[in-house]
Amino acid sequence: MGPMTTDFDHAAEVVRRFDRDRYLSALLAPEAYRPALMALYAFNAEIARIREVVSEPLPGEVRLQWWRDLLEGTEHGAAAANPVANALLRTIERYNLPRQALVAMTEARIFDLYNDPMPSLNDLEGYVGETVSGLFQLGCLVLNDGKDPGTATVAGHAGVAYGLCGLMRALPWHAARRQMYLPGDVLSRHNLDPETVFRGKTTPELLAVLTEMRGHARHHLGRVREAASGVPLTCRAAFLPLVLVEPFLKKLEVTGFDPLQQAAEISQLRRQWILWRASGNVFGRL
Incomplete structure (x- = not known):
């Protein structure tokens, strides 16, 4: 199993744990598209649960900023250590997804922290x-x-x-x-x-x-x-x-x-x- 497969497998596991309904629905999508859907849904699960994993808003804002930097291309190298980020970047590239829509998702999630x-x-x-x-x-x-x-x-x-x-x-x-x-x-x-x-x-x-x-x-x-x-x-x-x-x-x-x-x-x-x-x-x- 190559590293790319592992990233997408990890993304699917994140969705299975934190967003069971989207996980089950992605399993019913055509097989070729499942990894990309899992990558998107895993990104969503990660930013949606930031409030659960931080004790106060500031570290939450730092996490959201990390994703924003990644999506805007100002974060170099750090993605390698994050399988969901890797899977997401490959999905954006493969399907030419609008990064601005993903950035907007991270910005809207600031509301959750307060x-x-x-x-x-x-x-x-x-x-x-x-x-x-x-x-x-x-x-x-x-x-x-x-x-x-x-x-x-x-x-x-x-x-x-x-x-x-x-x-x-x-x-x-x-x-x-x-x-x-x-x-x-x-x-x-x-x-x-x-x-x-x-x-x-x-x-x-x-x-x-x-x-x-x-x-x-x-x-x-x-x-x-x-x-x-x-x-x-x-x-x-x-x-x-x-x-x-x-x-x-x-x-x-x-x-x-x-x-x-x-x-x-x-x-x-x-x-x-x-x-x-x-x-x-x-x-x-x-």
Whole structure:
């Protein structure tokens, strides 16, 4: 096994450990493209979990800056010691991926390191646009051999739906560390005091905010369905993770479910089944 294979194998292992849904979906993509998808998803997993591995924001900013330097070509030599970085650089080269989209992902992740409130729904959609929609679009570029697949709009809506769902599922963890991704304008609309959330208290106001947020996620899923016919067949596998959004939203709205004390989970076997069943017709299963 050559060193290149090892880098991509390492990337796949990172995705398997930290982003099981994208890992399972990449396994259902055409084999030739799997290593590149794993490299992208591993990069995403690495920058998404920086908050978990640093004790304060500054070392987190240093890590994000390292990735930015790497992507902008000002970091020389250091990539050799980082298999995910190696796999990512080879993927960028092979598929001519826009480095700026990857840099934007690292910049958006600075928000994760601090406890600043998310000002508005518009800001939140911008954040998930950079962090999640960008990833859907890069996956489409890989699956379309580096040529523009014309999927930017669909990827935009897909990222918002997937991103909002993920943030609602992560609410117990975010609340425990006083981090608020639920947007300020939506909180105000429903008179939700963030402090009650940080105290782990599920109120009618919080439930109203989450009902509205599920509505926004479903609205964007609907926009994906409307635009689906324009997505090249080759790119469909990039959207596979999206078929898990509706099952997760249904878990979040079960009567008596406590969004601050319980995790909305679907067994891995069921997730594999949902993804596998959708692999032939992803948009028909949304």
